[in-house]
Amino acid sequence: MPGDASQEKPVAAKPRLTREQIAQRAARELTDGAYVNLGWGIPNLIAEYLPKGITVHFHSENGILGMGPRAKPGQEDFDQVDAMKVPVTLIPGASFFHQADAHLMTRGGHLDVAVLGGFQVSEKGDLANWKIPGAKGSGGIGGAMDIAAGAKTLIVCMEHTTKDGAPKIVKQCTYPLTGLACVDVIVTDLAVIDVKPEGLVLREVAPGWTAEEVQKATGAPLIAKSRVAEITFV
């Protein structure tokens, strides 16, 4: 929607959500009693921003249910680490199990929500999040493919565009895929988007952004109501 450029702030200069704010917004998608797996990157920040008064049971692929906050310095136990090797605490009711059962939970549809980082998400909800083409080294999949295939609800948290400004939400992923049609919700520094059978539905935009501006930064068509709500922070 071309506007009068002289009256608009250039899109690139408008403030976007910080990584912490993306995590904070994504945290509001979690409900009391949910069993949740958080991936590397922005998703890992979500535990800090849980809505007050709810209990979420955090799952780790190495065999923990009921992770609490990170262990304080001096109180770390390195046999009790999360998937990023960080020593964690447990909440009452926590349990340990082996890796096969941990992924039985991810793959078997036992987790209510999983939140992963992403390099690209397609308009059909395909996810690419494990390898950048041309990057040095072997790459690594870890638990992402099992998690993507099995979570009841998969949320992807990522920046809306690459450092060069290229859209990360695209018609078709060009990066190596993690899973097909697996993403349900995308939370970025510009928007909250639902992946629906009819397409990508723009649910919220970052404060100060219009639906048209978010569309310009997106590589696939967005379906927007006439008035799209702004993301708010309490």
Next chain:
Amino acid sequence: MKQKVYPSLDAAVADVPDGARIMFGGFGGAGFPNNLIQALARKGTKNITAISNNCGTREGELGLMFKNNQVKHVIASFPGPHANHFQDRYAAKEVTLELVPQGILCERMRAAAAGLTGFYTTVGVGTEVAGGKEERVIGGDRCILEMPIHADYAFIKAQKADELGNLTYRLAARNFNPIMAMAAKTTIVEAEEIVPVGSIDPENVITPAIFVHRIVQAKGLRYAG
């Protein structure tokens, strides 16, 4: 009673031949059989196929095996950010890698343990890991056929073993260890503590002794980072 307790780490790995397929437990710095890995480095076994979640932390864990060029092929899910010895060998084409989704790695080993000859899964459909694998539709879902992963040996880190080979693990150091212990032909365990038969409550046994062939006492080693 058949003697499963070995007098030393070196004795426990003395017969591991060149070309052996070996599973190594451990995840995130916890539950790695680091003493057995060091013994295997001393022995100098070559052309190993290593099956493990990752590929070492600098010189620690499996890193030592790559530093010494003892491994020719790896089956892993996530080589890891500090697997520099592996990455160097990989870049030099001295080692090949099969990347496997982590839960599928578990289930392929469990299939081997359970006498199953393969299984279908939706995990990895349409991705690089589906390459060359049979695909079919089951219940409306695209699936790929995954085959068991067998091994000659499993190297396991336990907290406690009784002299019969019943095992317990500590906290999240359990991770891959119980699965690998079941999947290999010969399972070699380093345990922090070896206790008399009957001193682990049967209700608390995590790996039953039937899966364990050799036990050696060793104080756990951990690598930072």
